[in-house]
Amino acid sequence: MKKDDIKEKTLSRRNFLKTTGAAAAAAMAVGGLAIPAKNAQAAGDALPKKWDETYDVVVIGSGFAGLAAAIEAKNAGANVVVLDKMPVHGGNSIINGGDFSAPGTKMQEANGVKDSAEVMLKDMLRAGLYLNHPENAKMVAYGAKDAFEWSESYIGARYTKLNFHGGHSVKRTHGTITASGSELVNKMYAKTKDLGVKIQLRTKLVKFISNKEGRIVGLEVRKDYKFPDESTGKTAFIKAKKAVVLSSGGFSQDLRLRQIQDPRLTDKFGSTNQPGATGEALMAACIAGAMDVQMDWIQLGPWTSPDEKGFGYVPLFCEPLVGYGLMINPKTGKRFFKETGNRKERADAIIAVGEPVLIMGDSYAVPKQVVPEKLQKGMEIGAIKKFDTLEDVAKNYNIPVDVFLKEVARWNSFVEKKKDDDFGCMIFPDTKPTVVAPFYVARLWPKVHHTMGGLVIDKNAQVIGFDFKPVKGLYAAGEVTGGVHGAVRLGGVAMADCLVFGRVAGKNAADEKAWG
Amino acid sequence: MKKHPYQKMTKTLAVLFSITMVFILSQTLWAAPKLEQSKAKGGDCAACHVKAKMLPDKHADTKAMNWEACKTCHTKDNLSLIGKLPGSHRHQLAEVNCVKCHGKTKKPEALTMEQCVACHGSTAKLVEKTKDVKPTNPHTSPHYGSELDCNLCHHQHAKSENYCAQCHKFDFKTP
Numbered sequence: 170m171k172k173d174d175i176k177e178k179t180l181s182r183r184n185f186l187k188t189t190g191a192a193a194a195a196a197m198a199v200g201g202l203a204i205p206a207k208n209a210q211a212a213g214d215a216l217p218k219k220w221d222e223t224y225d226v227v228v229i230g231s232g233f234a235g236l237a238a239a240i241e242a243k244n245a246g247a248n249v250v251v252l253d254k255m256p257v258h259g260g261n262s263i264i265n266g267g268d269f270s271a272p273g274t275k276m277q278e279a280n281g282v283k284d285s286a287e288v289m290l291k292d293m294l295r296a297g298l299y300l301n302h303p304e305n306a307k308m309v310a311y312g313a314k315d316a317f318e319w320s321e322s323y324i325g326a327r328y329t330k331l332n333f334h335g336g337h338s339v340k341r342t343h344g345t346i347t348a349s350g351s352e353l354v355n356k357m358y359a360k361t362k363d364l365g366v367k368i369q370l371r372t373k374l375v376k377f378i379s380n381k382e383g384r385i386v387g388l389e390v391r392k393d394y395k396f397p398d399e400s401t402g403k404t405a406f407i408k409a410k411k412a413v414v415l416s417s418g419g420f421s422q423d424l425r426l427r428q429i430q431d432p433r434l435t436d437k438f439g440s441t442n443q444p445g446a447t448g449e450a451l452m453a454a455c456i457a458g459a460m461d462v463q464m465d466w467i468q469l470g471p472w473t474s475p476d477e478k479g480f481g482y483v484p485l486f487c488e489p490l491v492g493y494g495l496m497i498n499p500k501t502g503k504r505f506f507k508e509t510g511n512r513k514e515r516a517d518a519i520i521a522v523g524e525p526v527l528i529m530g531d532s533y534a535v536p537k538q539v540v541p542e543k544l545q546k547g548m549e550i551g552a553i554k555k556f557d558t559l560e561d562v563a564k565n566y567n568i569p570v571d572v573f574l575k576e577v578a579r580w581n582s583f584v585e586k587k588k589d590d591d592f593g594c595m596i597f598p599d600t601k602p603t604v605v606a607p608f609y610v611a612r613l614w615p616k617v618h619h620t621m622g623g624l625v626i627d628k629n630a631q632v633i634g635f636d637f638k639p640v641k642g643l644y645a646a647g648e649v650t651g652g653v654h655g656a657v658r659l660g661g662v663a664m665a666d667c668l669v670f671g672r673v674a675g676k677n678a679a680d681e682k683a684w685g
Numbered sequence: 686m687k688k689h690p691y692q693k694m695t696k697t698l699a700v701l702f703s704i705t706m707v708f709i710l711s712q713t714l715w716a717a718p719k720l721e722q723s724k725a726k727g728g729d730c731a732a733c734h735v736k737a738k739m740l741p742d743k744h745a746d747t748k749a750m751n752w753e754a755c756k757t758c759h760t761k762d763n764l765s766l767i768g769k770l771p772g773s774h775r776h777q778l779a780e781v782n783c784v785k786c787h788g789k790t791k792k793p794e795a796l797t798m799e800q801c802v803a804c805h806g807s808t809a810k811l812v813e814k815t816k817d818v819k820p821t822n823p824h825t826s827p828h829y830g831s832e833l834d835c836n837l838c839h840h841q842h843a844k845s846e847n848y849c850a851q852c853h854k855f856d857f858k859t860p
Contacts, residue, residue, distance in 0.1 A: 257834070
């Protein structure tokens with residue numbers, strides 16, 4: 170975005186130097202001494218002479234987690250404000266695929282799926298390589314159903330489709346009616362406004378302000394900030410009488426931070442995220458004493474396409490097709506991995522192939538599994554292609570045709586007997602052999618999708634500091650936190666995570682005793 | 686907090702720098718529009734741009750022109766002005782001056798889309814009007830419906846942009 174503003178720049182250089190100076194000092198404390206980070210900042214933090222605004226609870230970020238927190242805090246009687254640095258609300262939540270994983274729901278029952286929180290937790294831990302903080306993972310698995318029902322009955326979001334995502338052991342992912350998270354986040358946004366919560370866009374967090382005891386008491390922000398122009402915005406101080414809830418999302422679009430954590434993730438990898446998904450708010454919390462965890466577990470989405478920008482349409486084509494269609498390495502003409510594997514396994518397998526691979530389905534599977542409008546859009550921009558014969562598929566992608574035809578026949582034989590001898594792909598009761606023309610194909614190449622790591626929280630969504638004690642007055646929820654997902658976040662569990670912990674954070678923030 | 690001498694010096698330097706920049710800008714390129722200038726005719730480039738030359742050498746004198754006059758040469762297919770003029774210029778040429786949007790004030794503030802809709806009509810009508818634009822209707826999306834703020838694309842005081850292009854390959858030309 171460009172600045173569209175004729176107003177005088179209001180950030181003074183003196184103020185800028187002061188802020189970055191303090192940040193650098195605290196950062197040095199983190200790096201050099203580790204433990205007294207919080208104290209180092211606390212000692213240096215002079216409270217502003219005058220607070221420009223005062224609220225009980227200040228929520229940072231207007232995605233699923235932030236709005237869930239704002240709604241619950243407001244309903245618990247707190248005076249709440251939501252800040253977002255972007256000119257639009259909704260963060261990544263408004264561009265996400267709208268898939269909500271929850272166990273034991275009515276929709277599962279209607280589809281004959283047996284499931285439980287216990288099984289969901291096992292799936293999360295297995296995919297997470299058991300690096301998940303077990304208590305937090307349990308909160309999400311056991312709280313997902315209630316959060317899902319709240320999103321339907323209280324918020325009014327509509328879900329129409331039960332989807333499967335790689336790494337889950339059953340179909341437990343509930344797709345919104347629009348196949349977009351906007352269905353939920355826009356209704357949460359409307360609810361938040363209806364409840365009388367103030368929402369301030371273009372307001373960027375600069376730093377947390379702590380008192381002498383290290384308690385978070387407020388924020389320095391820049392109002393009327395024009396992302397991504399760091400010279401814009403006017404400094405203001407916002408007092409948080411009870412608590413701050415940080416729900417600022419992950420840092421997939423933060424090239425500098427993500428390469429510090431995982432140097433392989435250069436600009437050669439695109440991202441599915443909105444451009445504001447950067448890590449400065451997370452780091453501001455660390456400077457104020459919050460502990461970070463598992464920051465280098467950064468997830469690549471294995472279902473994205475090199476033939477479109479961002480998240481695009483292909484994930485909404487690929488993921489509903491796994492277990493119904495097959496993935497092919499065009500160099501060999503053969504399958505190369507378990508299609509229903511989790512995100513990490515599949516992204517690693519594609520990167521090992523070294524060039525884009527193919528996902529394909531026939532005219533039985535595709536119309537049945539893929540939302541027609543998304544298929545149409547994907548075809549219009551050329552990211553999904555249609556072919557009359559398998560030979561045409563081979564010709565278009567330079568696949569050795571004989572090997573390819575044999576491989577499709579081999580897959581079809583596995584489908585017939587409901588068992589994949591080669592890779593152990595899940596084959597669903599209603600999966601049929603890939604034989605009905607025309608055939609639909611898309612190319613796949615991973616993009617940076619989710620940052621599993623982030624701030625350490627306990628099961629009350631209270632942020633934990635480098636002294637292992639809660640950072641008083643600071644709660645966090647959603648992708649800015651770490652530990653729930655361990656090494657791999659499963660599909661649809663972000664929505665569950667954001668709603669479960671967002672609501673907990675909002676309630677507990679409202680229950681804090683006001684400091685002044 | 687006590688001011689460090691270095692900070693004082695920085696402040697002085699910053700002030701000097703700002704003054705210099707304002708001077709340079711106002712003399713050569715562009716003067717920050719003042720509300721008095723809103724009385725200037727749209728075609729009177731020099732009223733705001735001072736001495737800077739804004740139009741090609743052979744361009745007809747625009748001083749007395751309004752938007753209708755521009756359209757005699759600039760049509761949709763020939764010498765199109767789409768995306769060439771910041772929205773405020775287009776407004777000014779149609780006699781919608783600063784005051785008409787910002788009101789009578791010494792400190793004009795950024796506006797929300799309610800101001801646009803008040804004159805241009807409902808977004809539903811706009812969605813209908815652009816329903817056949819390829820590759821997709823720019824005025825509605827699965828994310829924001831028809832309620833994405835107009836100003837995110839149609840800038841008034843800078844070159845317009847294609848906000849969708851942050852994530853999509855939509856090749857829109859934004860007026």
